[in-house]
Amino acid sequence: MPDISRSQALWERARKHLAGGVSSNIRLQEQPAPLYFSHGQGSRLFDVDGNEYIDYVAAYGPLILGHSHPELVAAVQRQVELGQTYGGQHAIEVEVAEKLCKLVPAMDVVRFCGSGSEANHALFRLARAFTGRTKIIRFEGHYHGWLDDQLVSDHPTSVEEAGALPFPRPVLGSKGQLPHAAGETLVLPWNDLVAFQQLIAREGATVAAVITEPIMCNGGFILPKPGFLEGLREICTREGILLIFDEVITGFRADLHGAQGLLGVTPDLTTLGKAVANGFPLSVFGGRRDAMELVGNGVMHGGTYNGNPITLAAANATLDVLSRNDGAVYAHIRAVGLNLMQGISEAAREAGQAVLTQGIGPVFFAWFTDRQSLSSFRDNWDCDEDKYAAFQGKLIGHGVRTIPSGRWYVSAAHTDEDVQQTVAAVARALRET
Ligand SMILES: Cc1ncc(COP(=O)(O)O)c(C=O)c1O
Structure with missing residues (x-):
């Protein structure tokens, strides 16, 4: 994990005067702890310690154009x-x-x-x-x-x-x-x-x-x-x-x-x-x-x-x-998202880990499961949520920010190079999970 001491100091302060330390409960799930960000540009987000992340949280969905278009x-x-x-x-x-x-x-x-x-x-x-x-x-x-x-x-x-x-x-x-x-x-x-x-x-x-x-x-x-x-x-x-x-x-x-x-x-x-x-x-x-x-x-x-x-x-x-x-940008977002899904699947196969990705590119899910697909909400119950949360914590250490529940958002700002870097980070994080 890179140095996140400034984030940690802010997290300590936040818990004294912000209820739960955050402004929306879902942010409490982030591993290893909620980070503090200074700015975002395109597909990248930067924390107060100067660390750079490829961002697939996209503010929990809104950033279809990426940061600061x-x-x-x-x-x-x-x-x-x-x-x-x-x-x-x-x-x-x-x-x-x-x-x-x-x-x-x-x-x-x-x-x-x-x-x-x-x-x-x-x-x-x-x-x-x-x-x-x-x-x-x-x-x-x-x-x-x-x-x-x-x-x-x-x-x-x-x-x-x-x-x-x-x-x-x-x-x-x-x-x-x-x-x-x-x-x-x-x-x-x-x-x-x-x-x-x-x-x-x-x-x-x-x-x-x-x-x-x-x-x-x-x-x-x-x-x-x-x-x-x-x-x-x-x-x-x-x-x-x-x-x-x-x-x-x-x-x-x-x-x-x-x-x-x-x-x-x-x-x-x-x-x-x-x-x-x-x-x-x-x-x-x-x-x-x-x-x-x-x-x-x-x-x-x-x-x-x-x-x-x-x-x-x-x-x-x-x-x-x-x-x-006529919405040409969606072809790019879909292609980048689908490549990323495929890259994650291949990295998982090489690491001998059972990971399923399912989605349409701009939004998809990844799970630790032996299933070939998920077809109903209750199929989630036998996926390994704890393992996914641990994987998300490892990924952030390799410069990739994702949502702990397994959802990924891809934006118009993500590039093929982002995908390559992300897949390399996924491979490293999988080896450590
Ligand atoms: C499908 C859906 N509907 C409604 C909401 C609620 O939106 P908001 O968080 O802006 O209140 C969300 C939030 O994630 C959502 O995913």
């Missing part, structure tokens, strides 16, 4: 001189709304807010107002945010806790959640259309919305089975249920038109976050005009910082770069 920096600098926030309207929010409605198939109308959790919360409320029903169907292993009625069954750890399939019990994710926080939530295994049909036959008339990550990116990386999303779409339409795609990760990462564009299934409503402003705190909810018309007309949605011009300037620049030449 020059066009984004210039747009933000221009805007910051013109004021920080107006608590009022401005032209950039109209421009960004127009661009989003052109790029994302479901979007007729959008609203801006600050985090993915908030955006999903707004859609739960909107769906209930629109349908006059209360229940939300969601899928085990999908994450939709940390708020009370969202943090349900996102990461159950055993059959004892979550019950048998195909109808698992809702599992709350935090101490302090209201005991009935999951009272309006119905949980299903993802990719199981038969279970979905059975539940709808029983409960359909009470269901306001179905929310799903269109590609499972949280509880491992799993693609929808052929016909699954199409089946949800057809049944929701028939039953008057709103279909929500949570594209907080996949939006502007899986494709310029989101996972919905890539997979050819259009939901009624969608949330976006993370990549949409390449690191600035923007989330978006939107979709069908007849539903979205209720926002501002009976359905309350507010927020002091919503639509602030600096964040929107960042989104505007990000969308311009991503859209250039």
Whole structure:
């Protein structure tokens, strides 16, 4: 491990006055300890001790263009001189709304807010107002945010806790959640259309919305089975249920038109976050005009910082770069990501380690497992999480920063040379794990 004494000193100080020493619980998992960073440039991140890392955390997803893309920096600098926030309207929010409605198939109308959790919360409320029903169907292993009625069954750890399939019990994710926080939530295994049909036959008339990550990116990386999303779409339409795609990760990462564009299934409503402003705190909810018309007309949605011009300037620049030449940048991100997955697999074979990678390039997962593929959330339970966390700790010692759970994010700034260096670091880290 390189010298991280300055990081360690800050970590000691942080724990005295910052709750848990961090600003988001997930950062506590980083091995050997949360590091402190001074700056980022392109694919690289630098810590306060002067160590350089190839960064695949990408701020947990947003950095689709990498750190400090020059066009984004210039747009933000221009805007910051013109004021920080107006608590009022401005032209950039109209421009960004127009661009989003052109790029994302479901979007007729959008609203801006600050985090993915908030955006999903707004859609739960909107769906209930629109349908006059209360229940939300969601899928085990999908994450939709940390708020009370969202943090349900996102990461159950055993059959004892979550019950048998195909109808698992809702599992709350935090101490302090209201005991009935999951009272309006119905949980299903993802990719199981038969279970979905059975539940709808029983409960359909009470269901306001179905929310799903269109590609499972949280509880491992799993693609929808052929016909699954199409089946949800057809049944929701028939039953008057709103279909929500949570594209907080996949939006502007899986494709310029989101996972919905890539997979050819259009939901009624969608949330976006993370990549949409390449690191600035923007989330978006939107979709069908007849539903979205209720926002501002009976359905309350507010927020002091919503639509602030600096964040929107960042989104505007990000969308311009991503859209250039019809989204040509995605071919690069996919190719680099797929090469990296292949390089990791080969390094593992050579090291005699059972490592599986699964993904589409811009986002993928790696696990220590003998499985040839993962096809359901519960397959995660027999992967070796502790070994992966130890591997992540070794990798950082070799100049590669990754997420402890096994997810990797690749950006437009990553290069073939980054991949070569990363694969060499992976080979060294595997020998030490
Ligand atoms: C699919 C998905 N939805 C929603 C969220 C919540 O977004 P935020 O952390 O911005 O509240 C996340 C966060 O990782 C996510 O991955």
